Amino acid sequence: MDQTHVKNSIVQSPETRRRIILFPLPFQGHSNPMFQLANILHTQGFNITIIHTQFNSPNHSTYPHFHFRSINDQFSEVDHLRSTNRDPSFYVKYLNRSCEDPFRNCLIDLLDEEPVACLISDAMFYFTQGIADDLKLVRMVLRTSSLGCAIGYGAVPFSKEGRFNLTKQDPGYEASVPEYPLIKGKDMLKIAVNPEGYGDLVANMLKQMKASSGLIWNTIKELEEPELETINQDFQVPSFTLGPFHKHFPAPSSSSIKQDRDILSWLDTQPPKSVIYTSFGSVARITDLEFQEVAYGLANTSSPFLWVVRPGMVLGFEWIESLSEKFMESVGDRGRIVKWCPQQEVLAHPATGCFWTHNGWNSTLESICEGVPMICSPCFVDQPIIARYAGDVWKIGILLEDGFERVGIAKAIERIMMDKDGEEMRKRVIRLKEKVNLSLDEGGSSNESLKSLVAYISSL
Ligand code: UDX
Numbered sequence: 001m002d003q004t005h006v007k008n009s010i011v012q013s014p015e016t017r018r019r020i021i022l023f024p025l026p027f028q029g030h031s032n033p034m035f036q037l038a039n040i041l042h043t044q045g046f047n048i049t050i051i052h053t054q055f056n057s058p059n060h061s062t063y064p065h066f067h068f069r070s071i072n073d074q075f076s077e078v079d080h081l082r083s084t085n086r087d088p089s090f091y092v093k094y095l096n097r098s099c100e101d102p103f104r105n106c107l108i109d110l111l112d113e114e115p116v117a118c119l120i121s122d123a124m125f126y127f128t129q130g131i132a133d134d135l136k137l138v139r140m141v142l143r144t145s146s147l148g149c150a151i152g153y154g155a156v157p158f159s160k161e162g163r164f165n166l167t168k169q170d171p172g173y174e175a176s177v178p179e180y181p182l183i184k185g186k187d188m189l190k191i192a193v194n195p196e197g198y199g200d201l202v203a204n205m206l207k208q209m210k211a212s213s214g215l216i217w218n219t220i221k222e223l224e225e226p227e228l229e230t231i232n233q234d235f236q237v238p239s240f241t242l243g244p245f246h247k248h249f250p251a252p253s254s255s256s257i258k259q260d261r262d263i264l265s266w267l268d269t270q271p272p273k274s275v276i277y278t279s280f281g282s283v284a285r286i287t288d289l290e291f292q293e294v295a296y297g298l299a300n301t302s303s304p305f306l307w308v309v310r311p312g313m314v315l316g317f318e319w320i321e322s323l324s325e326k327f328m329e330s331v332g333d334r335g336r337i338v339k340w341c342p343q344q345e346v347l348a349h350p351a352t353g354c355f356w357t358h359n360g361w362n363s364t365l366e367s368i369c370e371g372v373p374m375i376c377s378p379c380f381v382d383q384p385i386i387a388r389y390a391g392d393v394w395k396i397g398i399l400l401e402d403g404f405e406r407v408g409i410a411k412a413i414e415r416i417m418m419d420k421d422g423e424e425m426r427k428r429v430i431r432l433k434e435k436v437n438l439s440l441d442e443g444g445s446s447n448e449s450l451k452s453l454v455a456y457i458s459s460l
Contacts (some may be wrong), residue, residue: 018117019047020457021110023103025092025122026073028255028282031362033144034122034219036245039065043249044454045183047408051106053099055079069110071102079182083312085200086285088381089197095126097203104131112163120216124201126208138460140214145361145382147219147227148182148393149243154206154234155180156191156197157315163188182392187384188437198381210235214456218243218365221445222435223394227292239327240453242446244365244436246344257340261307264345266336270304271351273426276413277346277372279308279356284379287315288322290404295327297409298335303353303417306333306346347372356418359387371433373397373425375412379402 011356014343020041024034035058038048042065049067052058055075060068078094093241110116118138121128143150157163157179166173172185183191192198209215214237221241233237240287242248267275276298280286286294291314298305311319320337343363347354347370355367356375364386367374374397376387390397398412439446 006434013063018116018458019049020117021049021051021119022108023051023119023121023125023128024058025095025124025144026075029362030122030144031056031058031252033245034120034142035063036249037120037142037216037218038063039249040242040450041454041457042066044450046457049110051103051110053094053095069106070118071099071106073102074098075087079132086380087194087197088283089192089194089228092124093197093201097123099125100127100131100250103128107131107135110410111137113356117457118213118242123205123209123215126204129211138213140216140457141209141212142216142218143209144218146364146386147217147224147231147239148389149361149385150206150209150381151227151230151234152180152183153202153382156183156188156202158192158195158202162285164192164195165189172248177305180325181459182388183384187378187388189380190378190380190384190453193380208238212237213460214453215239215305216453217241218361219243220244220436220439221370238452238456240449240456241455242450244369244446246362246366247369247436248450250344255340257310259340259342260338261342262339263338264349265338267306267346267349270351272350274304274417275349275351276301276303276305276353276354276356276375276417278305278356279341279363280313280377280379281360282310283360284358284383285313285315286379288346290315291317291322293404293406293409295323297404297406297413299327299330300406300410301413301417303334304351306341307335307337308341308343309337309339344370354413354422356413359383359390361386364390367395368394368429368432369436371421371426371430373422373429375400375416376408393429394432396425396432398425409428 022034022038024031044047051071053073054070055073073095074168118140120140120142123141123143127138129261167186175185177183177185214454219241219372220243309320344366347366352372354375355372357363358379359376374390376390376397376399378384378387387399391399398416399410402408440445441447
C-alpha cells in the first residue's frame with residue numbers, strides 16, 4: 001500500500017498534544033474509516049481515545065498507540081434478529097438509545113482525567129450531540145458516505161405516501177423522483193425498506209450534523225465540487241474533505257472473516273484487465289434467486305472472475321451450497337469464489353478489469369482510487385444514490401437497471417470489458433484516479449483540508 005502520499009506533517013510539540021475522543025458506529029463500513037481517521041490524526045500529533053460498543057468490539061492489540069474504553073450497548077438483546085430483520089435503521093436507532101447512558105458516563109470519566117480537544121462521532125450516532133452540549137464538549141462528525149448522499153438524503157421524500165410501494169407497472173417506477181431527479185422511483189424502494197424508520201434516522205442524523213462544530217468527509221473536493229458548495233451553504237459548519245482516508249493510512253482488516261490472500265497469486269496468472277471482481281460488501285444480503293442470477297451472469301461470459309461470497313450473505317444458506325455441480329464444472333478454473341479477500345490489493349492488481357459492486361462508499365472510493373470501472377448493483381441505503389453518481393454523473397460504471405438478472409448482467413459485462421463504451425469509462429475513472437492522487441500531494445485539496453482540520457482542532 002502506497003503511504004508516500006502523506007507528505008504533510010504539522011509537527012506539534014508534546015506540550016501542545018491534545019486528546020481526541022472518537023466514537024465509531026460498530027459496522028465495518030463505518031468503523032474502518034473512523035480508525036483510518038484516528039490514525040491520520042495520531043500521525044498529526046493528537047492522542048487518541050476510542051469509545052466503542054461491546055458489539056463488534058475492535059481488536060485493541062491492532063492499535064497499541066490508542067486508548068480504548070468499552071461501553072455496554074445491550075445489543076445482544078436484539079442482535080439475534082439480524083438474520084430475519086432487513087431494516088438497518090432498526091439497529092442504528094436501537095444503539096442510539098441503548099448507548100446513551102453508558103456513553104455519557106464514560107465521557108464524564110474521561111473528561112475528569114484530562115482536557116479533551118473534541119469528540120468525533122459517526123454521524124449516525126446522532127444522540128451524542130445532546131451529551132456533548134450538556135458536557136460543553138465540542139462535537140465534530142465523521143460522515144462515512146458521500147457528500148452527494150447527504151444532499152440526496154435531505155431531498156428524498158421519506159414521508160410521502162405511495163412512494164415506497166411502487167410496482168413495476170406504476171409509471172413512477174422508472175421515472176425520476178421530482179424532489180431529487182438523479183434517482184428513479186425504483187431506487188427509493190432500495191433506499192429504505194422501512195421509510196418511516198429510515199426517514200426518522202436520516203432526519204436526526206442531518207439535524208445533529210448541522211448542530212455539530214464541523215463535518216469530516218471521506219471524499220475528495222475534485223470528485224464532488226458542486227456538492228461541497230451545496231453542503232457548505234446548507235450546513236453552515238466547516239466541512240473538511242480529506243479523503244480518501246485509506247491512501248493516507250491503510251486500515252488493517254477488521255472483518256471477522258479471514259482474508260484469502262492466495263487469490264493474489266491466482267490473479268498473477270490472469271491477463272491484464274481481464275478479471276471481473278465481484279463483491280457486495282460487508283452487510284448486504286441477497287436471496288438465493290438473486291444469487292443464482294449472479295452466478296449464471298458470471299458463468300455466461302468468457303471473462304475470468306473473482307467472487308466474494310460472505311458466509312451468510314445468501315439468505316437461508318451458510319455459504320455457496322446452493323450452487324449446482326453443473327455450475328462449478330462449467331466455470332472450472334476460470335472463476336474463483338472466496339469468503340473474503342484483500343479488496344484494495346485486488347483492485348490495484350493489473351489483472352482486475354472491472355468491479356461489480358454494491359456501491360458502498362468505501363468500495364466505490366477504492367475502485368476510483370485504482371482506476372477500475374464498475375458494474376453497479378446497489379442493495380440498500382446510500383448505495384442507490386452512489387450508484388447513480390457512478391453511472392450518470394461520473395459515467396464510470398454501468399448500473400444494472402433490472403437488478404440481478406442474468407441476461408442484463410452478461411450484457412453489462414460485455415459492454416464494460418469489450419466495448420468502446422467501457423473503454424471510455426475506464427479512461428474517465430483513470431482521470432479521476434489521477435485527480436485523487438494530486439489531491440493528496442502537497443498543495444492538493446485533501447492535503448490542505450487535513451492541514452485545516454488539524455489547525456481547527458488545535459484552535460478549539
Ligand atoms: C456499509 C453500507 O452498506 C454502505 O452503503 C455504506 O456506504 C458504508 O457502510 P459495506 O457494505 O461495508 O458498507 O460496504 P463498503 O462501504 O463498500 O465497505 C466494504 C469494505 O470492506 C471496503 O473497505 C472493502 O475494501 C472491504 N472488503 C470487502 C474487504 O476488505 N474484503 C472483501 O472481500 C470485501
